[in-house]
Amino acid sequence: MIPCRTFSIVAADPLAGECGVAVASKFVSVGAVVPWARGGVGAIATQSYANTSYGPTGLGLLAKGLTPQMAVDRLTSADPYSAKRQVGVVDLEGRAATFSGPECFPWFGGLTGDHVAVQGNILVGEATVTAMLQAFQTTTGPLADRLLAALKAGDRAGGDRRGKQSAALLVVKPAGGYGGLNDRYLDLRVDDHPHPVDELERLTGLWRLYFEKPSQDDLLVIDDRLAHELRDGLRRLGYGPGRDGQPWDEGDRKAFTAFSQMENLEDRLRADGRTDRQVLAYFREKLT
Secondary structure (H helix, E strand, O other): OOOOOEEEEEEEEOOOOEEEEEEEEOOOOHHHOOEEEEOOOEEEEEEOOOOOOHHHHHHHHHHOOOOHHHHHHHHHHOOOOHHHOEEEEEEOOOOEEEEEOOOOOOOOEEEEEOOEEEEEOOEOOOHHHHHHHHHHHHOOOOHHHHHHHHHHHHHHOOOEOOOOOEEEEEEEOOOOOHHHOOOEEEEEEEOOOOOHHHHHHHHHHHHHHHHOOOOHHHEEOOOHHHHHHHHHHHHHOOOOOOOOOOOOOHHHHHHHHHHHHHOOOHHHOOOOOOEEHHHHHHHHHHHO
């Protein structure tokens, strides 16, 4: 069995009802092995000769009311190879625990704080997990942003001393998935890339564009100037908006809706006819 030597973070945002995992490694498709999470329950990272049964079994223990430390104790005591394992656990209340068996490859270790556990093995040094914890604790915003900031900090601090290959970011919350039909709010993987954390950040930006709802500060009224720009662009892209010199009307909205649907931006359409800065930036990029 190839050891999954990596650095990871598990964390929870109880107020948002979210929990998740971010991970990077010199290991192909690390996202298929390390991260496990269940909406309304918690998140687990299993690595270093990863025991993937720690994921579903540990989440089941959390769902029954065991604390993360109790879950770690239960998992490792039942595992004859626990000396080679590493695991981080957080529950939706923000309680966290991390475990590193004494036979993990150095440098190995982990840290915990409120709502978070970080851990890594075969790292350049302790600075990786220290930087990750600090980045998580000092970054504001949604949980996905804080997890990604921690992963980037670990990468900059040295990360896996063998190099880079893959990364993943998973955030769950009840009914948070596509159409509200599962808990997978955000699930992104970079399986093989020379700069996987950077690529994961790029993919997260795309996810925000396609799936996040725009804030009120980002919404733009389509005035005469913007209407002229949008009509001109829509014509160049093969859509049929209304005539210039007229207020933005139903025909214009239909043309812009057709463009948005073709580009998978329909979740950002507004019934009041406004658009947002991210869609406008995407629209302008398409024209270039």
